[in-house]
Amino acid sequence: MPRISATKEAILAAALELGALHGISGTTMDEVSERAGVAKGSVYYNFSSKDRLFEELLTAGVSSLSSALRNARLSAPGFAGIEAMVAAMLALIAGNRALAKLMAAEIFRTDRPWQVSMAVLRREALSEFEAGLAPLVPAGTPRGSLPLMAAGIFGATLMGGLEWLLFSPDTPAADVSAAILFTYSGKLDAGTPPTA
Amino acid sequence: MPRISATKEAILAAALELGALHGISGTTMDEVSERAGVAKGSVYYNFSSKDRLFEELLTAGVSSLSSALRNARLSAPGFAGIEAMVAAMLALIAGNRALAKLMAAEIFRTDRPWQVSMAVLRREALSEFEAGLAPLVPAGTPRGSLPLMAAGIFGATLMGGLEWLLFSPDTPAADVSAAILFTYSGKLDAGTPPTA
DNA sequence: GTCTATATACTGATAGAC
DNA sequence: GTCTATCAGTATATAGAC
Numbered sequence: 001m002p003r004i005s006a007t008k009e010a011i012l013a014a015a016l017e018l019g020a021l022h023g024i025s026g027t028t029m030d031e032v033s034e035r036a037g038v039a040k041g042s043v044y045y046n047f048s049s050k051d052r053l054f055e056e057l058l059t060a061g062v063s064s065l066s067s068a069l070r071n072a073r074l075s076a077p078g079f080a081g082i083e084a085m086v087a088a089m090l091a092l093i094a095g096n097r098a099l100a101k102l103m104a105a106e107i108f109r110t111d112r113p114w115q116v117s118m119a120v121l122r123r124e125a126l127s128e129f130e131a132g133l134a135p136l137v138p139a140g141t142p143r144g145s146l147p148l149m150a151a152g153i154f155g156a157t158l159m160g161g162l163e164w165l166l167f168s169p170d171t172p173a174a175d176v177s178a179a180i181l182f183t184y185s186g187k188l189d190a191g192t193p194p195t196a
Numbered sequence: 197m198p199r200i201s202a203t204k205e206a207i208l209a210a211a212l213e214l215g216a217l218h219g220i221s222g223t224t225m226d227e228v229s230e231r232a233g234v235a236k237g238s239v240y241y242n243f244s245s246k247d248r249l250f251e252e253l254l255t256a257g258v259s260s261l262s263s264a265l266r267n268a269r270l271s272a273p274g275f276a277g278i279e280a281m282v283a284a285m286l287a288l289i290a291g292n293r294a295l296a297k298l299m300a301a302e303i304f305r306t307d308r309p310w311q312v313s314m315a316v317l318r319r320e321a322l323s324e325f326e327a328g329l330a331p332l333v334p335a336g337t338p339r340g341s342l343p344l345m346a347a348g349i350f351g352a353t354l355m356g357g358l359e360w361l362l363f364s365p366d367t368p369a370a371d372v373s374a375a376i377l378f379t380y381s382g383k384l385d386a387g388t389p390p391t392a
Numbered sequence: 393g394t395c396t397a398t399a400t401a402c403t404g405a406t407a408g409a410c
Numbered sequence: 411g412t413c414t415a416t417c418a419g420t421a422t423a424t425a426g427a428c
Contacts, residue, residue, distance in 0.1 A: 046411090237395060
């Protein structure tokens with residue numbers, strides 16, 4: 001027996017798809033109810049407001065991202081852990097591209113009703129990258145650099161993953177992962193071009 | 197004498213600030229007119245619709261990003277060109293954080309009235325990174341990898357830049373640039389941790 | 393070219409039958 | 411727990427004076 005009702009699940013699924021398509025503000029509760037196949041009254045019976053509905057969606061998404069990143073990080077030591085995190089995040093994006101698009105559009109909003117909970121979860125996800133990076137940077141690295149590097153790798157994976165799904169969905173997942181990770185190999189900065 | 201009127205400029209500035217704050221759908225034309233200090237009728241005299249107003253804003257933004265990236269790329273050969281592009285993009289983000297936030301939220305929307313023009317400009321910006329990367333990757337690199345790497349570096353710079361401005365604005369720009377670029381040095385993947 | 397005033401449609405949310 | 415019907419507020423956009 002599911003922890004949440006079938007109705008609630010249908011509403012969440014509809015809100016997710018529409019939110020990814022039109023943005024949250026651009027999605028109406030009428031559309032959500034229609035797509036979910038229920039009456040609008042039922043939507044408001046299950047979720048007290050539009051804000052609550054999308055907050056539940058977003059926090060659940062970032063939360064599952066965090067735990068996936070954590071599992072990946074703990075699955076391998078050193079840089080292999082970073083590789084695993086990138087691969088895991090790409091898999092998550094591929095497995096739920098609507099959620100990925102929604103999160104990409106919402107992650108930098110600073111005046112939403114759910115701003116605080118999102119910021120906490122965002123930092124939680126980035127912290128996983130920071131934890132993976134911490135043992136890999138030299139001792140003299142400035143204090144504030146780690147969050148920026150973490151954000152960079154997170155952003156690269158997110159943007160690369162969305163580029164993948166939207167513009168070259170036929171590329172194998174492993175190739176995408178390899179392309180992103182290649183940039184971290186140091187081979188781009190080999191002084192003169194490698195053909196020379 | 198400015199190419200566009202002072203009124204038009206005030207409207208664009210107001211729309212930019214409010215759009216970055218509440219999102220485009222969340223921004224009303226009443227708010228725009230109030231913040232611009234003009235009547236709503238004047239807004240519609242200068243811009244035929246809300247969509248047109250924000251389209252003008254976004255296309256101008258991505259366009260200036262493209263040319264900044266291009267100039268940076270041509271300013272230095274090899275990997276130094278990539279470094280210059282990252283620095284230039286960070287400077288642009290710092291110089292117009294509202295536009296950066298707006299673009300971050302809109303860049304992956306696929307069903308907007310301005311979808312086509314945005315997609316064209318987006319690809320134009322990414323092409324600059326691709327052009328910079330092309331001489332740096334090995335001969336055997338798969339065809340589709342370059343756009344993914346370009347998207348990765350673009351995403352890293354965007355996400356790192358936004359992280360910077362929102363959560364550690366006191367960090368010097370050079371440090372931010374250095375942090376992002378360090379991840380591409382290959383020093384993260386030095387086998388065992390550098391302290392071993 | 394800018395204003396005020398208004399038309400028209402839509403939105404989030406609620407009330408109450410079943 | 412789900413429905414229909416509806417309210418009250420607000421949005422884009424327009425008309426027409428100045």
